[in-house]
Amino acid sequence: MLKVSGLTKTFGLLxxxxxxxxxxxxxxIFGFLGPNGAGKTTTIHMICxxxxxxxxxxxxxxxxxxxxxxxxxxKLGVVPQDVALYEELNAVENLNFWGALYGMKKAALKxxxxxxxxxxxxxxxxxxxxxTYSGGMKRRLNMAAGxxxxxRLLLLDEPTVGIDxxxxxxxxxxxxxxxxxxxxxxYTTHYMxxxxxxxxxxxxxxxxxxxxxxxxxxxxxxxxxxxxxxxTGTFEKTAAESLPDTLTDLSLISISENEVVYxxxxxxxxxxxxxxxxxxxxxxxNLAIREPNLDSxxxxxxxRELRD
Amino acid sequence: MIGTLIKKDLLLKVKSPGGFLLLVSMPLLFAxxxxxxxxxxxxxxxxxxxxxxxxxxxxxxxxxxxxxxxGRGELAQMFEVTALDSGTGRAWMxxxxxxxxxxxxxxxxxxxxDEKPAELLxxxxxxxSFAPRIAEETVSILAEGGDRLFRIxxxxxxxxxxxxxxxxxxxxxxxxxxxxxxxxxxxRLENVLFPPQIVLREAGVDGQEESVPSSVLYVHLLAGIAIxxxxxxxxxxxxDFHTEHERRTLHRQIAGPVGIGTFVSSKLIFLWIAGxxxxxxxxxxxxxxxxxRIPAEQFGPFVLFSAILLAALTGVIGALYGLVxxxxxxxxxxxxxxLFFGMTGGAMIQIDFLPPFLKPMSVLSPIYWGxxxxxxxxxxxxxxxxxxxxxxxxxxxxxxxxxxxxxxxxRKFRP
Ligand SMILES: Nc1ncnc2c1ncn2[C@@H]1O[C@H](COP(=O)(O)OP(=O)(O)OP(=O)(O)O)[C@@H](O)[C@H]1O
Ligand SMILES: [Mg+2]
Numbered sequence: 001m002l003k004v005s006g007l008t009k010t011f012g013l014l015x016x017x018x019x020x021x022x023x024x025x026x027x028x029i030f031g032f033l034g035p036n037g038a039g040k041t042t043t044i045h046m047i048c049x050x051x052x053x054x055x056x057x058x059x060x061x062x063x064x065x066x067x068x069x070x071x072x073x074x075k076l077g078v079v080p081q082d083v084a085l086y087e088e089l090n091a092v093e094n095l096n097f098w099g100a101l102y103g104m105k106k107a108a109l110k111x112x113x114x115x116x117x118x119x120x121x122x123x124x125x126x127x128x129x130x131x132t133y134s135g136g137m138k139r140r141l142n143m144a145a146g147x148x149x150x151x152r153l154l155l156l157d158e159p160t161v162g163i164d165x166x167x168x169x170x171x172x173x174x175x176x177x178x179x180x181x182x183x184x185x186x187y188t189t190h191y192m193x194x195x196x197x198x199x200x201x202x203x204x205x206x207x208x209x210x211x212x213x214x215x216x217x218x219x220x221x222x223x224x225x226x227x228x229x230x231x232t233g234t235f236e237k238t239a240a241e242s243l244p245d246t247l248t249d250l251s252l253i254s255i256s257e258n259e260v261v262y263x264x265x266x267x268x269x270x271x272x273x274x275x276x277x278x279x280x281x282x283x284x285x286n287l288a289i290r291e292p293n294l295d296s297x298x299x300x301x302x303x304r305e306l307r308d
Numbered sequence: 309m310i311g312t313l314i315k316k317d318l319l320l321k322v323k324s325p326g327g328f329l330l331l332v333s334m335p336l337l338f339a340x341x342x343x344x345x346x347x348x349x350x351x352x353x354x355x356x357x358x359x360x361x362x363x364x365x366x367x368x369x370x371x372x373x374x375x376x377x378x379g380r381g382e383l384a385q386m387f388e389v390t391a392l393d394s395g396t397g398r399a400w401m402x403x404x405x406x407x408x409x410x411x412x413x414x415x416x417x418x419x420x421x422d423e424k425p426a427e428l429l430x431x432x433x434x435x436x437s438f439a440p441r442i443a444e445e446t447v448s449i450l451a452e453g454g455d456r457l458f459r460i461x462x463x464x465x466x467x468x469x470x471x472x473x474x475x476x477x478x479x480x481x482x483x484x485x486x487x488x489x490x491x492x493x494x495x496r497l498e499n500v501l502f503p504p505q506i507v508l509r510e511a512g513v514d515g516q517e518e519s520v521p522s523s524v525l526y527v528h529l530l531a532g533i534a535i536x537x538x539x540x541x542x543x544x545x546x547x548d549f550h551t552e553h554e555r556r557t558l559h560r561q562i563a564g565p566v567g568i569g570t571f572v573s574s575k576l577i578f579l580w581i582a583g584x585x586x587x588x589x590x591x592x593x594x595x596x597x598x599x600x601r602i603p604a605e606q607f608g609p610f611v612l613f614s615a616i617l618l619a620a621l622t623g624v625i626g627a628l629y630g631l632v633x634x635x636x637x638x639x640x641x642x643x644x645x646x647l648f649f650g651m652t653g654g655a656m657i658q659i660d661f662l663p664p665f666l667k668p669m670s671v672l673s674p675i676y677w678g679x680x681x682x683x684x685x686x687x688x689x690x691x692x693x694x695x696x697x698x699x700x701x702x703x704x705x706x707x708x709x710x711x712x713x714x715x716x717x718x719r720k721f722r723p
Binding site: 049074086088102 | 309316320323324555565567
């Protein structure tokens, strides 16, 4: 549906997006996972025509977005990272405006507005000025405005930034519903758990480059399937260091006075590991087992934590 | 689509009309204020010739302006002014050679500049009854006018401030600019007041001519100020250009189906509509308040003129906004440009009284062409051909500046 190839954008000396190629398939939620400054927003801006790429092409249903202009852009719905609404107007007036811009007819617009207000849980505040809304409510309306004209591809730029966990949970559920109703979604985030929870396929982005791309399973395989095991307590340093000798495939990641971190492939299970710990004389205060996830992928690929 | 954009802008204004109404009421407030102070008095005056002797110890701009005022225009018909050397005035009076002697003390101009009430010495000839009193009254009006104006205007100005304070559309900086403008305006207006004053006196003196209706005075007072205020109004509304940019709603529109050209033209049309609404409101209120009458045969020309005038004003402000990029910069530049237009266009000082180096610049100001046309239509009731030149100039300005605005904005907002 969306095909991006060789996309590049530099701002002065900084290459914000560097030879990016990916495609988003009909009906899926495609994730863009990357830390601050990775180039997520710049990429979205190029797709919706706000930033002119230095190189590369963006095709939507086989038509070049920049050359075909507004006609093609109608198929896109954009939910910008910063809330972009008229604060002095209420929710209905805002949605009416954005819908009318796309030439929606009165009756269709009216029912669509009601539908979206219900979906985003704003129905009972629909007549209040947006400036009286909480941050989370504004974000929800911001999303509704991007959906008003039934876009085929929705570009969501970090829609959950700055809202509480409960609201975020609801927002993710809403996004799943949108996808189920047939809208393709390009979702950017710097939350690993969101990408894991939502995305069918994803690209991990850093410094404008794609580090890994594919389904979650495929990406997982890049680093192998290792659990991270963090042991806190009392132990002999030498015993902790020699533990990998007694257990196959166990490897030591870091060690300090009262904490030691290992990694172990998932196929081994953790039972044997715990037995070995006890046999080696560990006094275990706490044992944290982190299942393999995208965070560990990012650490493995860049040497940094995702949230910097 | 343009319709949708404009409707949204109008809706936004309807929802918070504070600033808009305030700016519309400004010119009316001024006209009312000035009209009340300097308006016609009901008393009839006998035809008198006032022989005014003057002794100017100050020789400042202000003093020369004051003495000059008696010798200028219609006042000259009533006053026969003789300027004397310092210290000789008493002798002239003793010989009965004057109705009154006006002594302007040293430091008069300075005092005026300091905004303190200036003192003048007027010695009346006890042998004459009316003439000295006319002299006294005229002098006192000229001298105290500014001072009284200040005191009376103080209330409204503070009131305006209070309104603005509660209106989120204005920042403290803008309030300061506005307040300064108002004070500046009032101070300058002092000078504009002479001509209407003169017109009315002459009516009394002659006794034969029809007395000039007060509405003429108000047209005189209002024409320049109204257009001047329109510029301020349009400038205030044009801030939406920045607001939409800062709030990212502009980007959202452009990411959607809206082209930059569409966006800019919708904004310009919105400014025009809002400006027209303000213009109509001002003159409607002026008709009701001041008894100004738009002659039936002037109705068509007035509408045409208004449309073209507003298009020109919109273009000028639009181009200015396209030219100056940052909000902070435009906040300094726009009032300066508008003040320049007001000054040269006759909104503050009557064009006849402008310093010689400014006078030729009048033609640069849309206010000049606008107020000139208004006076021709509403006071002189001249046929449409009389304002042909005004319409042509304003029309050309409208085309050029709106085109320039479109061009500059397209460049500025292009991705
Ligand atoms: N208009 C611009 N001018 C100069 N540099 C820019 C501009 N827009 C973005 N950049 C730079 O490009 C890089 C990528 O920015 P971008 O906004 O795309 O990151 P992001 O992945 O969206 O980050 P975030 O998670 O913080 O939103 C950053 O280093 C940023 O400073
Ligand atoms: Mg971003």
